[in-house]
Amino acid sequence: MGEKSATRLAYHLIRTDSSFNKALGEGISTIKDKIHPCPVCGCYTEADICEYCSDERRDRTALCIVEEPQDVLSIASSGAFNGVFHVLGGAINPLDGIGPEALSFPSLMKRINEGSFKEVIIATNPTEEGDTTALYIRHLLKDRDDIVLTRLASGLPIGGDLGYADKLTLARSMRGRIRL
Amino acid sequence: MGEKSATRLAYHLIRTDSSFNKALGEGISTIKDKIHPCPVCGCYTEADICEYCSDERRDRTALCIVEEPQDVLSIASSGAFNGVFHVLGGAINPLDGIGPEALSFPSLMKRINEGSFKEVIIATNPTEEGDTTALYIRHLLKDRDDIVLTRLASGLPIGGDLGYADKLTLARSMRGRIRL
Numbered sequence: 001m002g003e004k005s006a007t008r009l010a011y012h013l014i015r016t017d018s019s020f021n022k023a024l025g026e027g028i029s030t031i032k033d034k035i036h037p038c039p040v041c042g043c044y045t046e047a048d049i050c051e052y053c054s055d056e057r058r059d060r061t062a063l064c065i066v067e068e069p070q071d072v073l074s075i076a077s078s079g080a081f082n083g084v085f086h087v088l089g090g091a092i093n094p095l096d097g098i099g100p101e102a103l104s105f106p107s108l109m110k111r112i113n114e115g116s117f118k119e120v121i122i123a124t125n126p127t128e129e130g131d132t133t134a135l136y137i138r139h140l141l142k143d144r145d146d147i148v149l150t151r152l153a154s155g156l157p158i159g160g161d162l163g164y165a166d167k168l169t170l171a172r173s174m175r176g177r178i179r180l
Numbered sequence: 181m182g183e184k185s186a187t188r189l190a191y192h193l194i195r196t197d198s199s200f201n202k203a204l205g206e207g208i209s210t211i212k213d214k215i216h217p218c219p220v221c222g223c224y225t226e227a228d229i230c231e232y233c234s235d236e237r238r239d240r241t242a243l244c245i246v247e248e249p250q251d252v253l254s255i256a257s258s259g260a261f262n263g264v265f266h267v268l269g270g271a272i273n274p275l276d277g278i279g280p281e282a283l284s285f286p287s288l289m290k291r292i293n294e295g296s297f298k299e300v301i302i303a304t305n306p307t308e309e310g311d312t313t314a315l316y317i318r319h320l321l322k323d324r325d326d327i328v329l330t331r332l333a334s335g336l337p338i339g340g341d342l343g344y345a346d347k348l349t350l351a352r353s354m355r356g357r358i359r360l
Binding site: 066067068070071074075077078079080081121122123125126127134138148149150151152153154155156157158159160161162163165166167168169170171172173174175176177178179180 | 246247248250258259260261301302303306307318328331332333334336337338339341342343346349350351352354355356357359
């Protein structure tokens with residue numbers, strides 16, 4: 001956060017009701033005691049098991065692999081996925097010294113081997129690190145012909161204009177064109 | 181253009197070499213005499229036939245349909261398409277009173293009927309108007325089983341982060357997920 005934003009917040013806290021400040025202060029000081037990673041999928045939760053892993057209405061044959069805990073919320077709130085999640089804790093990034101051993105691949109493989117997944121959706125970011133991670137997952141699952149492996153589509157953002165799309169995205173949307 | 185940008189340009193023109201100003205002024209005053217739509221595809225050109233339609237190395241079995249002349253340049257410079265183009269001159273937009281009759285569908289159908297296209301790629305914008313136009317083209321070509329009809333992929337922009345994607349784009353990238 002920049003100096004100006006911080007100043008604005010500080011002035012707001014001076015003007016606001018002190019009971020609000022007390023609640024906010026307590027919330028901030030105890031956030032790490034209350035919120036912890038779900039032992040199953042790795043997304044943040046206040047409960048023993050997160051709301052997605054414990055929701056019986058979610059499809060346990062579809063697993064969506066994401067990089068960060070906040071990606072779970074993004075995808076769940078898009079309304080287009082009703083399966084369960086697995087948080088890797090990042091992406092493979094050799095330049096920053098992040099290899100596969102730094103991510104939650106062991107628990108991922110355990111879940112896949114013990115579960116009844118029919119589809120594994122790789123929802124890593126459309127970056128070089130995300131692509132590398134997707135390739136690694138593909139390698140891990142190369143002998144599982146019974147599981148359909150998919151990846152989120154890359155292309156033009158909805159509501160956008162071709163003229164504003166960068167060349168790489170345009171090229172990807174052309175190569176990944178969909179048969180109507 | 182805003183007042184500030186216009187002022188900046190005006191001051192630049194005062195400072196700059198007058199031969200440059202003369203050339204720029206002449207260029208602007210004659211642009212509409214020199215540049216005209218290509219009679220084949222509708223993109224802008226100074227020649228009788230545009231550089232894409234007259235380039236023998238381009239694939240004449242693939243036709244890419246776009247809304248505006250500038251979309252031709254965007255797609256051509258992405259390097260992912262080596263076929264020829266057709267500019268519709270906009271998208272169907274009933275709210276603005278733009279129906280199919282306002283667009284270049286007659287010349288499109290003439291080209292498709294007389295050409296040897298194996299694939300027609302709909303590259304209208306990923307907006308409601310672009311979607312409506314794509315649907316209309318699909319309807320026009322419904323009896324041409326010999327032509328593969330495709331559309332540019334929608335989804336996450338390359339290099340982006342899942343957390344910055346809007347819900348609609350995220351939902352589309354999930355629904356349009358690609359089998360690896």
